[in-house]
Amino acid sequence: MSKKQKYIVTSALTYANGDTHLGHIAGSILPGDIFARYLRLKGEDVIYICGSDEYGTAIEMAAIKENLTPKEVIDKYHTANKKAYEDLLMSFDIYSRASNEIHKETAREFFLNLYNKNIFYPVTENQLFSITLDKFLADRFVEGTCPICGYEEARGDQCENCGNSLNPLELINPKAKPTGDTPIVKQTTNLYFPLSQFKDKLQYWIDGKNNWKQNVLNYCKGLYKTGLIDRSITRDLKWGIPVPVEEYKDKVIYVWIEAPVGYISATKDLFIQKGSPDKWEDYWKDKNTKLVHFLGKDNIIFHAVIFPAMLMANEGFVLPDNIPANEFLNINGGKFSKSKGVGWTVNEVLKIFDPDVIRYAIASSLPENKDSEFSFDDFTIKNNSELSDILGNYINRVLVFAKTKFDNKIPDRIEGEESLFLDTVKLYKDRLSNLFDNYKFREAVVQAMNIARDANKYFNDSEPWKLYKTDKIKCGHIINDCLQVCYSLAIALSPFIPNASEKIINMLNTNRDNFKWDRIGEINLEAGATLNDNIILFPKLESVSESNSETGDDKSKSEENILNVLDINDFKKIELRVGKIISAEKIEKSKKLLRLKVKIGDKTRQIVSGISEYYSPEELINKKIVVVNNLKPSKLMGNLSEGMLLAAKFENKLKIITVDGDIEDGSEVN
Numbered sequence: 001m002s003k004k005q006k007y008i009v010t011s012a013l014t015y016a017n018g019d020t021h022l023g024h025i026a027g028s029i030l031p032g033d034i035f036a037r038y039l040r041l042k043g044e045d046v047i048y049i050c051g052s053d054e055y056g057t058a059i060e061m062a063a064i065k066e067n068l069t070p071k072e073v074i075d076k077y078h079t080a081n082k083k084a085y086e087d088l089l090m091s092f093d094i095y096s097r098a099s100n101e102i103h104k105e106t107a108r109e110f111f112l113n114l115y116n117k118n119i120f121y122p123v124t125e126n127q128l129f130s131i132t133l134d135k136f137l138a139d140r141f142v143e144g145t146c147p148i149c150g151y152e153e154a155r156g157d158q159c160e161n162c163g164n165s166l167n168p169l170e171l172i173n174p175k176a177k178p179t180g181d182t183p184i185v186k187q188t189t190n191l192y193f194p195l196s197q198f199k200d201k202l203q204y205w206i207d208g209k210n211n212w213k214q215n216v217l218n219y220c221k222g223l224y225k226t227g228l229i230d231r232s233i234t235r236d237l238k239w240g241i242p243v244p245v246e247e248y249k250d251k252v253i254y255v256w257i258e259a260p261v262g263y264i265s266a267t268k269d270l271f272i273q274k275g276s277p278d279k280w281e282d283y284w285k286d287k288n289t290k291l292v293h294f295l296g297k298d299n300i301i302f303h304a305v306i307f308p309a310m311l312m313a314n315e316g317f318v319l320p321d322n323i324p325a326n327e328f329l330n331i332n333g334g335k336f337s338k339s340k341g342v343g344w345t346v347n348e349v350l351k352i353f354d355p356d357v358i359r360y361a362i363a364s365s366l367p368e369n370k371d372s373e374f375s376f377d378d379f380t381i382k383n384n385s386e387l388s389d390i391l392g393n394y395i396n397r398v399l400v401f402a403k404t405k406f407d408n409k410i411p412d413r414i415e416g417e418e419s420l421f422l423d424t425v426k427l428y429k430d431r432l433s434n435l436f437d438n439y440k441f442r443e444a445v446v447q448a449m450n451i452a453r454d455a456n457k458y459f460n461d462s463e464p465w466k467l468y469k470t471d472k473i474k475c476g477h478i479i480n481d482c483l484q485v486c487y488s489l490a491i492a493l494s495p496f497i498p499n500a501s502e503k504i505i506n507m508l509n510t511n512r513d514n515f516k517w518d519r520i521g522e523i524n525l526e527a528g529a530t531l532n533d534n535i536i537l538f539p540k541l542e543s544v545s546e547s548n549s550e551t552g553d554d555k556s557k558s559e560e561n562i563l564n565v566l567d568i569n570d571f572k573k574i575e576l577r578v579g580k581i582i583s584a585e586k587i588e589k590s591k592k593l594l595r596l597k598v599k600i601g602d603k604t605r606q607i608v609s610g611i612s613e614y615y616s617p618e619e620l621i622n623k624k625i626v627v628v629n630n631l632k633p634s635k636l637m638g639n640l641s642e643g644m645l646l647a648a649k650f651e652n653k654l655k656i657i658t659v660d661g662d663i664e665d666g667s668e669v670n
């Protein structure tokens, strides 16, 4: 019997300074959950760890902004984010938090261990100090222009634009936050971690990681080239874990060392709750454990460089086996950013869509190799065209067929008769395993859905409705096959859509004894068993643009807030009319503009339009077009324009909107 492989899977700790958003889901949370679910199906020994990161200046900033204490901020967002992740079906073994006593203790111990080994060294240095705030301006308490890329809102610790980590003193034109005063420079003594001394060790370690993603390797190698900088690991802050050394007791342990230790303390927290407090060591101190960190690219430096160096220095800990960092998920070309309030929170989206739909749509757009674009319509499109039309349709037609033709029972197989289709499903299993093992979940979700695509084809090509009349036994065999595939689909798709998977199992009225990765493509259902009633797995959704925002219910309301959609009453303010072009002429000295006289009922209006490159004046005469009749008049190159005509544009093509057939000019358009 092969021994189970031990895994620690982590998703990046979520800062408890705001509501978690889809950027987090795509960056680290969903990929971690998909992978953990896959490993559990394979029967591996996996613990899946996540939690709230609760120290650092980001929390203090949020507290100032919301007029709360830092403790109130972390309590609020830890609770909210934990709930949001549960609602989105994240299967953490624990969602811990940094303010837990066990974490403080672990961080202190980790720090002291390094301190006692004389790893740290003190540096007396200049720091920015705000007289108004009476404190040193660490990290996010100061903003200024990035010396590397020129971005004007770079934070003291990192530039969000170019991703480089910074020292507050490097900022050009620094300003204290939130007061905006210009800080002075003052001396303080901090302890430093000699990261530069770990360069060779880190490089050697990473050189062996041939299976790592190219973006992560490139990032690390780039860092080694520019050199690793020693890092200060104490800070003149109040909100944090006090340094457990008398001389520095007024300072806190910096989050770069404190936060990633959170993965270890969360594991301790898990096993304390399970009543075996020492068992965390079986994972973290066993060299054969595979530690896999899921995170967004802005976190690579912490997980691939700083934390491993700390673990090396502390000795005895397992190092990451892989760090499959994702790029960013963009919405309308902009990066999701909690600090900038860009993007949708998980709770906003959960008000509108089923968690499975959200998971599936995001999984289909995971920014695994490059930034990926995401649009709100993707939820509806994925629901309707894949989850409903392909998967839901397949499950439904098979169950309905069994219900009507086979008395709602699983029909018998023909003894000794092979199933070519189940063999195909087994091939899918191998393909999927390979994709999961290589962290290619975006392709995996496509391949998993392809099983349902092929299954629909198998059902169609087998024509069971015809076969039923000529060879009922053969027909039963085919339907048995199709039901077995329903079970396989429930397994293969469960990392992505766990609720729907559960519903399929319930419809099949079976237990989960065979609910294992290896059972994909196998015969898992017993003939003769009665099926449960079928339900519609994924009801069709109205597209966002079709949905009626007048209903005022919760869902359409938040959709409106999120999308900035137009209320029907706003749309009604635009008066559209049919107009007939009665004259058209070029405007002198203008390449683009034509001056049109348009008859709209009993009025004639002059409209100046930039369509000269696409239409000659002659071909426009007598055309019936659609105009905006109540536009505020304006002047274009000295010519009055009293309206606007509608036209469609695609790349270098432009076509004006005309009416289909003849209708009186002046007719209303709506």
Ligand SMILES: [Zn+2]
Pocket (backbone or CB within 6 Å): 146, 147, 148, 149, 150, 151, 154, 159, 160, 161, 162, 163, 164
């Ligand atoms: Zn920058």
